[in-house]
Amino acid sequence: MGIIKLEKLSGHAKKGKIIRILTQTGHKVKTGDTILEVESKKGNVAVEADSDFKVEKVLVEEGQEISVGDHIFEILGGQEKSKDEKKSTGSGFSYLGNMMKPKKEEIEVEIAILGGGPGGYVAALQAGLMGVKTVLIEKKAVGGTCLNEGCIPTKTLVRSAEVFELVKESQKFGIKVSEAQINLKDVMKRKDAVISELVSGIEYLLEKRGVRIVRGKGDIIDQNTIKIKEGRNEITVKSKNIVIATGGEPCGLMIPGIESEDVITSTEALTLNEVPDKMLIVGGGIIGMEFAFIYASFGSKVTVVEYADKILNTLDDDVIEVILESAKEKGIEIFTGTAVEEIIKDENGKSIVKAIKEGGKKYYSADKILLSVGRNTCFDGVPYEKIGIELNEAHNGIKVDKCMQTNIENIYAIGDVTRKMLLAHVASHQGMVAVKNINGETEEMDYSVVPNVVFTMPEVASVGLSESEAGENVKISKFPFQANGKALALGEVKGFVKLIEDKDKIVGAVIVGPHASDMIGEVAVCIKNGLRAEAIIQTIHAHPTTVEALHEAALGLKGGALHFA
Numbered sequence: 352m353g354i355i356k357l358e359k360l361s362g363h364a365k366k367g368k369i370i371r372i373l374t375q376t377g378h379k380v381k382t383g384d385t386i387l388e389v390e391s392k393k394g395n396v397a398v399e400a401d402s403d404f405k406v407e408k409v410l411v412e413e414g415q416e417i418s419v420g421d422h423i424f425e426i427l428g429g430q431e432k433s434k435d436e437k438k439s440t441g442s443g444f445s446y447l448g449n450m451m452k453p454k455k456e457e458i459e460v461e462i463a464i465l466g467g468g469p470g471g472y473v474a475a476l477q478a479g480l481m482g483v484k485t486v487l488i489e490k491k492a493v494g495g496t497c498l499n500e501g502c503i504p505t506k507t508l509v510r511s512a513e514v515f516e517l518v519k520e521s522q523k524f525g526i527k528v529s530e531a532q533i534n535l536k537d538v539m540k541r542k543d544a545v546i547s548e549l550v551s552g553i554e555y556l557l558e559k560r561g562v563r564i565v566r567g568k569g570d571i572i573d574q575n576t577i578k579i580k581e582g583r584n585e586i587t588v589k590s591k592n593i594v595i596a597t598g599g600e601p602c603g604l605m606i607p608g609i610e611s612e613d614v615i616t617s618t619e620a621l622t623l624n625e626v627p628d629k630m631l632i633v634g635g636g637i638i639g640m641e642f643a644f645i646y647a648s649f650g651s652k653v654t655v656v657e658y659a660d661k662i663l664n665t666l667d668d669d670v671i672e673v674i675l676e677s678a679k680e681k682g683i684e685i686f687t688g689t690a691v692e693e694i695i696k697d698e699n700g701k702s703i704v705k706a707i708k709e710g711g712k713k714y715y716s717a718d719k720i721l722l723s724v725g726r727n728t729c730f731d732g733v734p735y736e737k738i739g740i741e742l743n744e745a746h747n748g749i750k751v752d753k754c755m756q757t758n759i760e761n762i763y764a765i766g767d768v769t770r771k772m773l774l775a776h777v778a779s780h781q782g783m784v785a786v787k788n789i790n791g792e793t794e795e796m797d798y799s800v801v802p803n804v805v806f807t808m809p810e811v812a813s814v815g816l817s818e819s820e821a822g823e824n825v826k827i828s829k830f831p832f833q834a835n836g837k838a839l840a841l842g843e844v845k846g847f848v849k850l851i852e853d854k855d856k857i858v859g860a861v862i863v864g865p866h867a868s869d870m871i872g873e874v875a876v877c878i879k880n881g882l883r884a885e886a887i888i889q890t891i892h893a894h895p896t897t898v899e900a901l902h903e904a905a906l907g908l909k910g911g912a913l914h915f916a
């Protein structure tokens with residue numbers, strides 16, 4: 352038997368806690384697969400395999416404290432290497448390097464996609480569907496930030512928070528439940544199970560459509576070549592076309608004390624095993640406010656500090672008012688116009704956030720400080736200057752045309768790396784557009800009708816023009832969920848549907864309330880196709896449903912709603 356040890360953790364940490372184990376006895380592990388995730392005070396580390404092997408026995412369990420040097424797995428064959436022979440990878444994983452000799456491989460394809468996030472993997476699925484020989488290169492797990500560290504895991508936590516809130520308020524529905532408690536470890540296990548199911552489903556589809564997944568860090572060498580380090584192996588991809596889909600990464604703050612072990616990003620907020628007593632969130636945008644409601648529901652005392660004059664500052668004031676009211680009910684404190692200046696420690700080792708508001712000093716104590724101040728572009732593996740790829744005017748993203756083509760004819764870019772719109776569904780659509788154009792079809796991106804959703808409590812969804820963007824010569828209709836039968840039955844009556852009409856056509860909408868994220872699609876179809884309010888009015892909507900509120904708002908544009916005066 353061979354032994355796999357934990358060789359190192361992030362920074363100089365010597366021990367940590369196992370967040371999740373991504374393999375089990377009998378599983379065949381491929382090079383580059385993440386097999387373990389460990390959380391330490393210095394950050395998280397993904398332990399990756401640098402060779403293929405079969406797990407004979409798992410020697411650890413989730414939630415276990417683990418130290419550098421501890422045995423993780425027993426594997427078939429080989430023997431433990433001596434200290435001098437060990438070769439550590441960037442992931443902190445050392446394997447029995449003498450079991451396989453390094454090999455080199457060259458692949459020739461029509462399309463090489465660098466990055467397996469919602470842009471990259473959808474592009475690969477589209478290419479596979481069209482019968483184009485394609486390789487997808489991903490250094491971590493397929494699905495990227497969205498599936499593994501963003502959209503999907505966040506929404507599973509949102510659902511757990513919603514269920515917990517329902518249980519706590521069950522007496523309103525005639526059900527008595529005593530001493531409801533949240534087990535954050537189990538919440539995170541469910542989140543991990545959802546991720547695992549989706550990742551395996553995507554990998555199955557890619558394989559079925561003939562797309563090869565290459566694990567490892569890819570580097571573009573020239574306009575037709577990508578080299579990938581896959582453990583000790585090296586793969587060279589020769590491709591007629593390259594699609595860059597390297598995504599983005601969380602921004603940091605350049606302030607004293609930012610290296611504190613209590614400071615986390617959204618990635619770490621998705622792996623906590625205990626609910627912090629106090630959480631301070633720096634940034635009142637979409638991500639910050641979603642986590643504010645999640646952890647407030649879980650039982651944290653949440654404080655949000657926002658530099659701008661208002662939270663969610665791209666939304667209309669009447670929408671923000673609903674969210675502020677709901678936040679207040681959940682005990683979330685929000686301080687706008689406040690700039691974080693420093694993170695310090697008190698005499699007991701607790702973190703204190705020092706901030707400035709209107710020229711005065713403010714101090715906030717917190718067990719965890721969540722940074723949610725935006726995302727940077729990830730150019731990892733993309734030497735744009737060397738290759739000659741042009742950037743946009745802001746120099747923070749790759750410049751592309753409506754077909755997602757760069758200034759180099761055979762190189763395309765999609766997703767956050769283009770800095771067009773930092774949304775997973777936009778990246779996916781860009782991926783489809785890019786592949787269709789590569790394959791000889793002509794299709795262009797249209798960013799005028801893109802739904803945007805905020806998964807706060809209640810949800811917010813918008814599409815098209817906002818009321819402030821639309822100007823004065825438009826017609827506005829609002830219908831409150833308080834007058835909707837389904838919302839009353841659900842016990843979720845906060846919010847409204849607002850439709851904006853210009854020259855007899857629907858040009859915008861915002862929904863704040865139950866099922867907003869599901870309802871917004873109907874309006875998006877209307878705006879995309881230049882439809883009038885009559886298209887909604889003359890469509891029979893099922894009763895009782897929340898979408899009837901949309902029907903009523905459309906009626907309000909043409910004479911008046913039936914169930915509200």
